[in-house]
Amino acid sequence: MAITIKDIAQYTGLSISTVSLVLNGKGSTSRISEDTIKKVQEAELALNYKPNMLASSLRKGYTNTIGFVVSDVSNPFFIKVASIIEREAANFGYSVFLAGSDENDEKCKAMIQNFVNFRVDGLIIAATSGSINVINQLINQKIPFVLLDRYFKNVNANSVVMDNYGSAYKAVQYLISKGRKRIATFSYETDLLHMHDRMSGYKAALKDNGIRFDKRLTPPIPFLNIDPMVIESHVRELIEVRNVDGFFFQTNRTAMPSLQTLFHYQYKIPEQVSVVSYHDNEYFKLMSPSITALVQPINEMAVKSIQMLISAINGNTKIDKVVLPALRIEERVSV
């Protein structure tokens, strides 16, 4: 099968201990002669030796590896985060493996367990709403991890999240500053706290501006499997019956079908309805008219979470909870 250290030992006539020491760059500090070192290195190339990390990690007790569990791989937000996390982790000598849970609790749990069984040194997790028990297990097992974007009540864990309340507030405030008074948003039927916080920010901004909260302007929708037809009828009714003049979209997944509807029925943006969307999206600027959006601090989130995770891996047991504000509102206008 694959070439092992034993093969190199045989090839060079040395012991496997000597070979291992050289291969790990501990040759000179272990009083291995230059000649021997060179001989091993030549053999390594000649035989095309590749270390078996299963064996190496088993013995060493760590893998230099991080698992990133994402709730939705098709969300550009997470992908950008993943890309930066990978780069940052590499700076510290860690490889990152990615896995997607499709917002499915069971899958999320399975992916985390899978990573743990393969003994990743730590995890970064964008958890699904029902995965709190796995998270608690990780805490009990003292496995280093950082929650990203999603968080839980009564769970004391490292986390890097957005200021969902503040950002939503800002978004709605923006709409109000544009003279909008009947502002709609979809309220998700989910336990995910960050969605609740967005809703709270929405309500607070209304209140602080003397606008009464109208439940009819916040139709509830399921968090998963959103039916575009349902969104379409909501959007139409909101505009036609409820006289909505502004939309605050809390996610890409509600923004997309809503915008499609707005375009399809040729509602004028922003003349007839103003729109702010929470998640930024590279395609928004390609739409005509392009869509105003909250810019998320993706870079910071990624950098911070890697920092925290590696600190935890290195034994820091102090829990840190970082809340990042939305960077700004990127205003875009029709051309």
Place this chain on the structure above:
Amino acid sequence: MAITIKDIAQYTGLSISTVSLVLNGKGSTSRISEDTIKKVQEAELALNYKPNMLASSLRKGYTNTIGFVVSDVSNPFFIKVASIIEREAANFGYSVFLAGSDENDEKCKAMIQNFVNFRVDGLIIAATSGSINVINQLINQKIPFVLLDRYFKNVNANSVVMDNYGSAYKAVQYLISKGRKRIATFSYETDLLHMHDRMSGYKAALKDNGIRFDKRLTPPIPFLNIDPMVIESHVRELIEVRNVDGFFFQTNRTAMPSLQTLFHYQYKIPEQVSVVSYHDNEYFKLMSPSITALVQPINEMAVKSIQMLISAINGNTKIDKVVLPALRIEERVSV
């Protein structure tokens, strides 16, 4: 540290071999009594035992794991493929780990090597253009893998790719059928064969329709780090100076800035310029006017590549090269 089989052995007063047999469901076939089996299973729960896959895999010689190396994680195409691959692999009892190379040869090589060092049972690879040597190494080492989307000349390896030539031909034929005669496309400066094939398809369609190939309508651009400004000036010049009446976009990455330009300068689509884009994109249909696109057989690609990979893992050494046609042209019109 973590609970091991040894702990269960101690807890139950049994030997580690007995515990292992029970844990692997080989209790009854190994003549372990019902009582003992139950005792072990209770201990497993009580101690919250999780197997160490490093040790298990080291001993067993396989990991039940597949590595998926993607050239660009931010490309929706690959993400959709990844999602389906994951689902299919799970059906066969395999876990999939994902890694992105950002179209960087060195990174691609490193990720593949990393997977190999962790002894994944097989790989699915959307290779970067300069990664041919790693691929050849895999062949030499007899490591099962399937090339996806990207392929190489003179490399005899399992692969699942699109019919790039035929699809491009189809796209250009579509534009011609709409009465277009001056059709532009960007020609990538890359060694990636599938891009060359698309270019050939473009040329062939022109030729078969008696349209002379005009090099000035196919400005060369770098494969990486596309400057939107460069695209913008190309697009403008193509329309204003070269009287282009149709665009065939070979990738998302050229389509996006081009469309942005078309929108920004308010060229009428499709009245003034017709557009077909190679890669499908969920956001195209949200643009106004929405964009006509070639629909790629993502599902088939994923399913087929997993099938082939698992067959290879199971010892099938016959090389299979699958070429899938684009499903259809999804025509979309302005509302």
Place this chain on the structure above:
DNA sequence: ATTATTTGCTAAAACGTTTTTTCAAGTTAA
């Protein structure tokens, strides 16, 4: 000329599993 130190390398245990072989005790057959 002996003892002490350094040099260069190896032996062996350990990491946590899996799996084959072995073994004692109980059961059945003759």
Place this chain on the structure above:
DNA sequence: TTAACTTGAAAAAACGTTTTAGCAAATAAT
């Protein structure tokens, strides 16, 4: 009653590393 099985479980080797302790030979110190 003894030989031949069967049952239930354990011992031990193996997977490919890493790392500590150790050991002989060479060199240095006294």
